Every structure is written in C-alpha cells, then in structure tokens.
Amino acid sequence: MKTEGPVIEIRRLGPFEIRRYSHFAAAVDLTYLAAGTSIAIGAEADGRPAGLALAHFVRPTAVRVAALTVEEPLRGKGVGSLLSAQLEVELAARGVILADVIAGNPHPFLQRQGWQPGGRLATVYTFSERVGESPWLRSPVNSPSYELFPWLGHTLADRQDALRLMESDTVARCLNPFTDPARVYGPCSHGIRHAGELVGWCVTHRVISGVLHYSSVYVAPRHRRTVAPLIVMGESIREHLRRSEELPTGVQAVPPELLEIERFASKRLAPWADKIERLHVWWKSFAARKNCGESE
Ligand SMILES: CC(C)(COP(=O)(O)OP(=O)(O)OC[C@H]1O[C@@H](n2cnc3c(N)ncnc32)[C@H](O)[C@@H]1OP(=O)(O)O)[C@@H](O)C(=O)NCCC(=O)NCCS
Structure with missing residues (x-):
C-alpha cells in the first residue's frame, strides 16, 4: 500500500x-x-x-x-x-x-x-434554493385556460385521462404519475387541466431524507409549447422552495429519449443547477x- x-x-x-x-x-x-x-x-x-x-x-x-x-x-x-x-x-x-x-x-x-x-441513461439535474433566482420562477405565470390542482386530489376522470395519455404517448408511459404512490410528496405534486381534461403533471417523491425527486414531469404534446409546463412545474418548485429547510435538494433525472423534457430542463433548470451529471x-x-x- x-x-x-x-x-x-x-x-x-x-x-x-x-x-x-x-x-x-x-x-x-x-x-x-x-x-x-x-x-x-x-x-x-x-x-x-x-x-x-x-x-x-x-x-x-x-x-x-x-x-x-x-x-x-x-x-x-x-x-x-x-x-x-x-x-x-x-x-x-x-x-x-x-x-x-x-x-x-x-x-x-x-x-x-x-x-x-x-x-x-439520464441527465441528472441537482438543484437547491438558488433555482429560486431564475426569472421564470420569480414571476409566476397564470392563465385562465389552465387549472392547476394538487396531484393527490386527482379524480377518477383525471386518472382515466392519464391512462389515455400513457396509451397514446410513450413519453407519458415513461413518466407514469402513479408509480410509487406511498412516497408521493403532496405539497410539491400537481396536475394541470385544460378545458376540464388532464394534460400534465409534476409528481415528486421523497425517497431519501432532504431530497425531493421530480420523478415524473409531463405535459401532453399539444400543450408543451404553451405556458402549461411553466405553470405545473413552477408551482411544484415554488412550494419546494418554501420547504427548503426540510428539503434542501431537488433532483430531476431526464432520460435522453425525452427530448422536449431535456430541452425544458436545460433551459429552465441548468443555469441555476448545483450539479448536472450525465449518467x-x-x-x-x-x-x-x-x-x-x-x-x-
Ligand atoms: C472512484 C473511487 C472509488 C476511486 O477511489 P480512490 O481510492 O480515490 O482511487 P485511487 O486512489 O485508487 O485512484 C486511482 C487513480 O485514479 C485517479 N482518480 C481517482 N479518482 C479520481 C477523480 N475523481 N478524478 C481524477 N482522478 C481520479 C487517481 O488520481 C489515481 O491515479 P494515480 O494512480 O495515477 O494516482 C472514489 O473516488 C469514490 O468512491 N468515488 C465516488 C463513487 C464512484 O464514483 N464510484 C465509481 C463508480 S460506481
């Protein structure tokens, strides 16, 4: 030695x-x-x-x-x-x-x-309170066309909409919002509806202490180039920032196949991330x- x-x-x-x-x-x-x-x-x-x-x-x-x-x-x-x-x-x-x-x-x-x-396998974005400095999070977007709701309050109709999206879109299948339900972190998990129909979700999990996993962030294709992703993910992150003492770290792993999600993360998270790791x-x-x- x-x-x-x-x-x-x-x-x-x-x-x-x-x-x-x-x-x-x-x-x-x-x-x-x-x-x-x-x-x-x-x-x-x-x-x-x-x-x-x-x-x-x-x-x-x-x-x-x-x-x-x-x-x-x-x-x-x-x-x-x-x-x-x-x-x-x-x-x-x-x-x-x-x-x-x-x-x-x-x-x-x-x-x-x-x-x-x-x-x-994935690009992993690790972020903390600093993400709150990003302009898109500091000025929340509102839109009368979209209705945001706590994910844990999703209805049977929302569930059926999610299953339909998963049937028609492989990206939605990769981001199944019903995975590991026992560890879903309610305050930072949201769904978003358009004309009463579920069009996206941001579902987070608490897996290890102090870390919040943004396990499943999805918006249906027709709504991706709208304000919907900013509304649903923005609200989850803002709620997270209010709890940053208890949950100082956020992690989102984006597989390379999910091109639009990767584009979103590299524009909206990367500049304020503490660490970006390509696994x-x-x-x-x-x-x-x-x-x-x-x-x-
Ligand atoms: C990877 C790991 C196990 C290496 O253990 P270690 O005891 O530091 O390794 P060694 O001292 O035997 O290093 C061997 C060589 O690699 C180099 N090296 C080790 N880690 C390095 C790093 N992060 N960056 C640059 N060089 C590194 C050392 O300089 C050394 O070169 P040398 O023989 O010319 O001096 C350790 O850094 C670790 O636990 N990392 C976190 C976990 C991890 O990444 N595991 C690997 C994949 S699961």
Whole structure:
C-alpha cells in the first residue's frame, strides 16, 4: 500500500459482515449477498470499514457493479484501485466476462481502470434554493385556460385521462404519475387541466431524507409549447422552495429519449443547477483478456 496512513486490508465479505458496510450502498443492494447472487469486497482502514465493491450477477457470466466506493478522506491514495483489482480477480475466478456500472461521464477513475462509456441513461439535474433566482420562477405565470390542482386530489376522470395519455404517448408511459404512490410528496405534486381534461403533471417523491425527486414531469404534446409546463412545474418548485429547510435538494433525472423534457430542463433548470451529471452505463469486458492469455 502506497500510503503512510492507516493499515488497509482488502477482503471478501460474507453475508453478515456486509452490515458494517451498509452506509456504502443502497439498502436494497445489500440483500442479495446471502442468496449468493452478489460478490462483495470490503476495504478496511485500521479495522474500520472504509470502502466497498459490490457486484450482482445479472447473468451467469455478467455482473452489474452496484457500489465501488471509498470513504472521502481516503480517496486518491490507491484504495479504490486495490478494491477494483480484487473485485476483478473474484469476477475472473467465477468466469465473469462482462461487467457494467452506472456512473457519471466523464469519470477519470473508471477510464483509467479500462472501463468504456456506453449509452447515456439520464441527465441528472441537482438543484437547491438558488433555482429560486431564475426569472421564470420569480414571476409566476397564470392563465385562465389552465387549472392547476394538487396531484393527490386527482379524480377518477383525471386518472382515466392519464391512462389515455400513457396509451397514446410513450413519453407519458415513461413518466407514469402513479408509480410509487406511498412516497408521493403532496405539497410539491400537481396536475394541470385544460378545458376540464388532464394534460400534465409534476409528481415528486421523497425517497431519501432532504431530497425531493421530480420523478415524473409531463405535459401532453399539444400543450408543451404553451405556458402549461411553466405553470405545473413552477408551482411544484415554488412550494419546494418554501420547504427548503426540510428539503434542501431537488433532483430531476431526464432520460435522453425525452427530448422536449431535456430541452425544458436545460433551459429552465441548468443555469441555476448545483450539479448536472450525465449518467452512463459503463462496461468492461474480461473476455478479451482471457482470450489474449489463452493465445499466448
Ligand atoms: C472512484 C473511487 C472509488 C476511486 O477511489 P480512490 O481510492 O480515490 O482511487 P485511487 O486512489 O485508487 O485512484 C486511482 C487513480 O485514479 C485517479 N482518480 C481517482 N479518482 C479520481 C477523480 N475523481 N478524478 C481524477 N482522478 C481520479 C487517481 O488520481 C489515481 O491515479 P494515480 O494512480 O495515477 O494516482 C472514489 O473516488 C469514490 O468512491 N468515488 C465516488 C463513487 C464512484 O464514483 N464510484 C465509481 C463508480 S460506481
């Protein structure tokens, strides 16, 4: 180990040991280890958990890396390289030929480790109180043609309108407003009607503490180039800003297929966002390496 600091130990973790590393991965990702469908490697610094590499089998010869992370104070000291090298040894021993991981692009560490950036999954806009400085949010738009209402008060007729929109428009299907109903955050979720008919929604979820996800922001095609998107999303963000002490962060992930939503976010959110991250699926093939070895 190249540091003069804590003693680093890299080793495979069993199903019970992973609990000590639970702060390095999403809870859902920690549950697969006991079933034998995951491999976990821990990095310990003076006996204390300091990093985790966790990969799930998605096929007998392919894994998705769910976590490859080192605690912040220890970064840049070679621990990440040790973790990823040990993970690759374990994967190779099990005959894995392909791994992927979802991460931002650019990502110098992954690039250095020989990973290739694949398709873009989403552009993630992270924003806070500063978004309130944007002129479009400071002067709310009103229009007698549109009726805004709290999403949690949607009627059966609204539901039927939403289902019809989802049937006719793939974008609406991607932005299904009925997903994860238990975690919908009422004060910042709105629907919008035109002539009594539902034409859009902004549905937000509280998933982790302090963060509001703008999970589903949609306006029907005929109403996109009107004030409708500004009304429905504007009202949700303004309500969010009133609660910024409790919910300091807002996040909206926009997949590249949703061109108009991406255009809206890049014009209305990007200039005031704290962070804009392009999430890609990165991949690494181990097959070529094996073949090279075999042919030598
Ligand atoms: C990515 C991560 C695991 C790397 O761990 P680490 O212990 O800092 O990595 P190392 O010290 O082994 O770095 C290896 C090399 O990559 C470089 N590197 C690491 N992170 C870098 C970064 N963010 N930007 C530029 N270079 C970076 C280091 O300079 C080092 O180069 P060197 O060998 O020439 O000095 C760590 O930064 C991390 O936890 N990041 C957040 C989570 C993440 O992005 N995980 C990866 C995808 S899931």
